[in-house]
């Protein structure tokens with residue numbers, strides 16, 4: 001595993017398991033299997049309705065809590081002060097853990113003052129219920145707002161990011177301000193396998209399209225959280241260390257941006 005340092009000094013694993021749409025026994029099995037393979041980072045959210053199943057997978061894997069990095073997210077409708085405070089406690093109960101490594105605002109919500117949400121999150125961090133605080137689906141302007149309220153509170157911004165949605169300006173802003181970027185849908189929800197350029201590179205360098213796309217991210221110090229449920233995919237996505245991404249592959253993937261945003265729900269504030 002490789003790590004990136006957060007503004008708290010904590011080390012965040014550059015690869016994690018995404019769990020959106022994993023539920024019940026299937027979710028528990030995938031989480032346990034991932035941890036058995038060597039993953040040590042799990043991404044969940046209240047909105048995925050799988051905290052208990054993730055928690056059972058963690059318990060079954062029987063790994064020292066200190067070795068794990070667990071992220072969850074607060075729903076955009078629950079961003080009032082009291083709701084956040086109650087959610088943090090509930091998440092820990094559901095996951096059966098004592099603290100989260102990272103707690104994120106899942107989506108910005110202009111109907112609830114950011115100052116109120118960040119105050120609650122800051123207290124949660126001070127109380128030790130979450131070691132780090134972050135956001136998700138924030139634009140540069142949202143991040144600027146957050147930094148004006150508390151300059152160093154936001155440690156991570158989790159956004160959609162893959163070669164066909166190469167958000168360079170957002171990445172630069174985050175990295176210049178000590179905010180780690182996490183890439184969700186790093187395989188473009190499977191579209192990576194239909195990309196002609198990446199497929200040609202995969203053939204030439206004898207590495208799968210998914211490995212090239214994930215390596216492209218982690219080489220930029222971007223955390224990647226691919227979701228996988230089959231053993232085959234879990235193992236394949238873990239094989240990212242101990243080999244180099246050829247410069248030609250990096251340069252060609254750097255040229256693939258099409259502003260191809262796949263996740264764009266009605267409540268998103270991407271134009272802010």
Ligand SMILES: NC(=O)c1ccc[n+]([C@@H]2O[C@H](COP(=O)([O-])OP(=O)(O)OC[C@H]3O[C@@H](n4cnc5c(N)ncnc54)[C@H](OP(=O)(O)O)[C@@H]3O)[C@@H](O)[C@H]2O)c1
Pocket residue numbers: 017018019020021043044106136137158159183184185186187188189190210225226227228229230232233234236237263
């Ligand atoms: N913050 C947010 O708003 C937000 C939004 C979206 C996602 N996320 C997070 O990001 C995670 C990942 O994103 P995502 O689930 O949208 O998409 P993704 O990781 O880009 O793609 C997942 C799909 O790729 C398949 N796959 C995985 N590894 C593969 C491999 N080696 N070869 C072939 N197919 C492979 C999976 O199949 P199998 O399941 O069959 O293995 C699944 O169908 C989510 O699970 C969630 O944790 C966050």
